[in-house]
Amino acid sequence: MAAAMPLALPVLLLLGPGGWCLAEPPRDSLREELVITPLPSGDVAATFQFRTRWDSELQREGVSHYRLFPKALGQLISKYSLRELHLSFTQGFWRTRYWGPPFLQAPSGAELWVWFQDTVTDVDKSWKELSNVLSGIFCASLNFIDSTNTVTPTASFKPLGLANDTDHYFLRYAVLPREVVCTENLTPWKKLLPCSSKAGLSVLLKADRLFHTSYHSQAVHIRPVCRNARCTSISWELRQTLSVVFDAFITGQGKKDWSLFRMFSRTLTEPCPLASESRVYVDITTYNQDNETLEVHPPPTTTYQDVILGTRKTYAIYDLLDTAMINNSRNLNIQLKWKRPPENGYIHYQPAQDRLQPHLLEMLIQLPANSVTKVSIQFERALLKWTEYTPDPNHGFYVSPSVLSALVPSMVAAKPVDWEESPLFNSLFPVSDGSNYFVRLYTEPLLVNLPTPDFSMPYNVICLTCTVVAVCYGSFYNLLTRTFHIEEPRTGGLAKRLANLIRRARGVPPL
Amino acid sequence: MGLLSDPVRRRALARLVLRLNAPLCVLSYVAGIAWFLALVFPPLTQRTYMSENAMGSTMVEEQFAGGDRARAFARDFAAHRKKSGALPVAWLERTMRSVGLEVYTQSFSRKLPFPDETHERYMVSGTNVYGILRAPRAASTESLVLTVPCGSDSTNSQAVGLLLALAAHFRGQIYWAKDIVFLVTEHDLLGTEAWLEAYHDVNVTGMQSSPLQGRAGAIQAAVALELSSDVVTSLDVAVEGLNGQLPNLDLLNLFQTFCQKGGLLCTLQGKLQPQDWTSLDGPLQGLQTLLLMVLRQASGRPHGSHGLFLRYRVEALTLRGINSFRQYKYDLVAVGKALEGMFRKLNHLLERLHQSFFLYLLPGLSRFVSIGLYMPAVGFLLLVLGLKALELWMQLHEAGMGLEEPGGAPGPSVPLPPSQGVGLASLVAPLLISQAMGLALYVLPVLGQHVATQHFPVAEAEAVVLTLLAIYAAGLALPHNTHRVISTQAPDRGWMALKLVALIYLALQLGCIALTNFSLGFLLATTMVPTAALAKPHGPRTLYAALLVLTSPAATLLGSLFLWRELQEAPLSLAEGWQLFLAALAQGVLEHHTYGALLFPLLSLGLYPCWLLFWNVLFWK
Secondary structure, three states: OOOHHHHHHHHHHHHOHHHHHHHOOOOEEEEEEEEEEEOOOOOEEEEEEEEEEEOOOOOOOOOOOOOOOOHHHHHHHHHOOEEEEEEEEEEOOOOHHHHOOOOOOOOOEEEEEEEEOOOOOOHHHHHHHHHHHHHHHOOOOHHHOOHHHEEOOOOOOOOOOOOOOOOHHHEEEEEEOOOOOOHHHHHHHHHOOOOOOOOHHHHHOOHHHHOOOOEEEEEEEEEEEEOOOOOOOEEEEEEEEEEEEEOHHHHOOOOOOEEHHHHHOOOOOOOOOOOOEEEEEEEOOOOOOOOOOOOOOOOOOEEEEEEEOOEEEEEEEEOOOOOOEEOOOOOOOOOOOOOOOOOOOEEEEEOOEOOOEOOEEEEEOOOOOOOOOOOOOOOOOOOOOOOOOOOOHHHOEEEOOOEEEEEEEOOOOOOOOOOOOOOHHHOOOOOOOOOEEEEEEEOOOEEEOOOOOOOOOHHHHHHHHHHHHHHHHHHHHHHHHOOOOOOOOHHHHHHHHHHHHHHHHHOOOOO | OHHHHOHHHHHHHHHHHHHOHHHHHHHHHHHHHHHHHHOOOOOOOEEOOOOOHHHHOOOOOOOOOOHHHHHHHHHHHHHHHHHHOOOOHHHHHHHHHHOOOEEEEEEEEEEEEEEEOOOOEEEEEEEEEEEEEOOOOOOOOEEEEEEEEEOOOOOOHHHHHHHHHHHHHHHOOOOOOOEEEEEEEEOHHHHHHHHHHHHOOOOOOOOEEOOOOOOOOEEEEEEEEEOOOOOEOEEEEEOOOHHHOOOOHHHHHHHHHHHHHHOOOEEEOOEOOOOOOOOOHHHHHHHHHHHHHHHHHHHOOOOOOHHHHHHHOOEEEEEEEEOOOOOOOEOHHHHHHHHHHHHHHHHOOOOOOOOOOOOEEEEEOOEEEEHHHHHHHHHHHHHHHHHHHHHHHHHHHHHHHOOOHHHOOOOOOOOOOHHHHHHHHHHHHHHHHHHHHHHHHHHHHHHOHHHHHHHOOOOHHHHHHHHHHHHHHHHHHHHHHHHHHOOOOOHHHHHHHHHHHHHHHHHHHHHHHHHHOHHHHHHHHHHHHHHHHHOOOOOOHHHHHHHHHHOOHHHHHHHHHHHHHHHOOOOOOHHHHHHHHHHHHHHHHHHHHHOOOOHHHHHHHHHHHHHHHHHHHHOOO
């Protein structure tokens, strides 16, 4: 048998993926999915998800053969003993009020949060190294993550995957609100895909169209999941997600019709040959209050109904065979009003240390319905050291967006579904039971103007001021604190005193 | 400094200052005035230039062509406004939503401290409507504002029309990097104030308003638009804001660039820009503009709703369409193109406007005087006070030493005679009394308006103004009584010490004012300094008294009003002037309470008591 293997191998390679199936069950699989959701505002959101699952123990050394799972990330997991990694790059801001709740929310800029294995001894060191490596992989400024913008949340950001204990000591979270996302970040992200952008859904990922949108968010999620129903061993899951929102007003000239070609300037022609599943979902839920009818073209092969984010939704499913010219309708309208201060709850506050760590304020609060909650924080202004100003100090300084995580009661009870079989857009966040769904919202980053010195000629100004102060201060102090009067020299001695005596006798003023 | 620490030379210098004091004072005062007048001549006034790189070299192409649309919007708006009698909030919301904006409203209410007779309002409640154009792929961290203040009359409809047409045009473009807020405020500046306070989540003037539902990050720049006709002959730009604050000069340069590019006729203070600066005509015309600017800036009023933005460090200016009797007229497209160009260039900004000047004077739209060049003018004027104070100090000092001096060189360390201590103690009463008068002037008119209306047949606004004048005049009578209380051992020393303190107090106040609002400081220094230097209880007292009254802060205000109308070539008659003066007093108090203008407290708590001290000096017995 051992002798036969070298002979068999070239043959298998020629056979391609089909050959593998014959030889042994595939240990890794790829599912790809695109969800197109007409938003309440009339805009259109497109969410891509690519999920690579690998039934392998990456933690153990010795894994050297990578097939679908990108090697760059696989090595990262074993080298830094990662348990979970979540990295997102976002340009723009998800406008929940107008677009409804998103499948995948991310703050503006770059966000990275990582759970390390509990075998890691120096978490901060690993975190630092990891952010630098990721910075290289994704061509982003993640190397600017340091202790001043890293926090360890205690209440939020629980692991999304398998976890037996959640000691938040192994969690690190950082946001870079100023990070600008562009094609240079998209290209390495696309390269991680098994089919790159050659076939399948990723054909649609054309940079010039994706960056023509109102919102662009790409992310990488790595987490361990159960390999089978009994959860006897774990598999690794890599999800690459990308959400974009097309502005109907600009791209559709105000009309609400859309087509794949109009949005992406590409149509789908073939599925990715490496993918075990490749689907397009189109939200065709109708609501009675609108008299709009919707028509999708071509007619969908099947439909899928489920409770998504607390609402019953109907999706048209295309199993990647058709190119579509699809009209749409609007809906999905859940609004979140959160107001009024909390009476009780969990509050965790970690004060900042100058230039060492940022403030962290976590609150666990129960919000009454239809109320307004206003969280305000008093702070003191501090001047920066002059070397700490950025090259464009008058732009202002960014304060990271705050995060709101909530379990929102669902309007419709969801029926439990097989997690592994349900669409990808519905299975990133673990659902405890059908009556709640998980929502994470981010606020806008805040641009704060600090008092800025005039940097046009600080050196001259400092020199001049110091000179003037040095020269004037001493002299004025001297003048103001002393009284001057002429001291008669006592050494004039006897002769002078005699002379004065005589002068006084004569009635002449003394010398 | 060695000069001053050497007693012999020091004495020589002191003698020089004493002997040449009067000529030096006159010289310094004349130099100050002359310096100011010279500011309009080319070596001191310079051409403006764009400092901000992001707005300088790049060119933009304006494509706005929605003139008809703007006029249609304006007609609809005017019709709806006429029908409802207030701002047609629902119509505005609908229209803004239809052009693709995120629309929000804000309601506010404010009870003014007393009825505003100029604008005819007392209990004000209104609604602001604003639409936000969200920039694609931006996280709403920065924004620009285009605002139209709508008053109770039917003006500014065309401005609203143009705003909506611009919003529709802007919405179709994808190059925006900053959110753009289109704001229509009701009750003109009150609405703007309510919106700004809610936007920045502060409450500085007691405005009651609903919180804003939509925000768009830090506002980088704002343009206020006032247009009341379909065609304009020229665009007037107003820069003076609350308390004399000015926007960054680059914003004005930007406006001027697009005026030139579009061939628009642009004016400053309603005056055309003089072309020829080499002959005498240009500078003289520039002087008129400069004086108008000084008067407007000194008033500390927000001249347009942009003035309120400046407090929040938002660079802003107001554009006013003027429709006069000129031949050539421009339609809304030309104005819209200028605005589009300005917004596109502001959109390029990477940092807040900070490169150019924040403190400047403008003798023309393309000429400016920087702070380094105009400050000497007020410096020379304040030097007079310094010289006079120095003289008094030396006289006081010499009077203290005077007894020994004829006897030759004094012995070591002459202790200060006790009379000097008494002189200082005697100052406490006049200082306290004059300060109390100032406080009464500040507090009583508004506080006592109801008492006044109960006992006299006057309206609240009249009551406030008349109480103001009454207390002001009463201040003149009061100080006569003070110095009878105090012992007067050395008659001269008393008033000298008082005048010394008053001079230093005045110099300090004027110095501080001139640093923040040059125009106000200069105006007050020009009038108050000479009489302050002259005031003494000897000589032609009635003449001095007349002069002192003529240069009191209130008289300065009256005089400024006459000068203002004279420069605008609309001279006032005496009766009109008086009416205007009364209205200005009421407005000054109102603006302090509604917008936080500081002129009224400054005059009543600072300069009026100081001026009373000089009055006290004059009638010292």
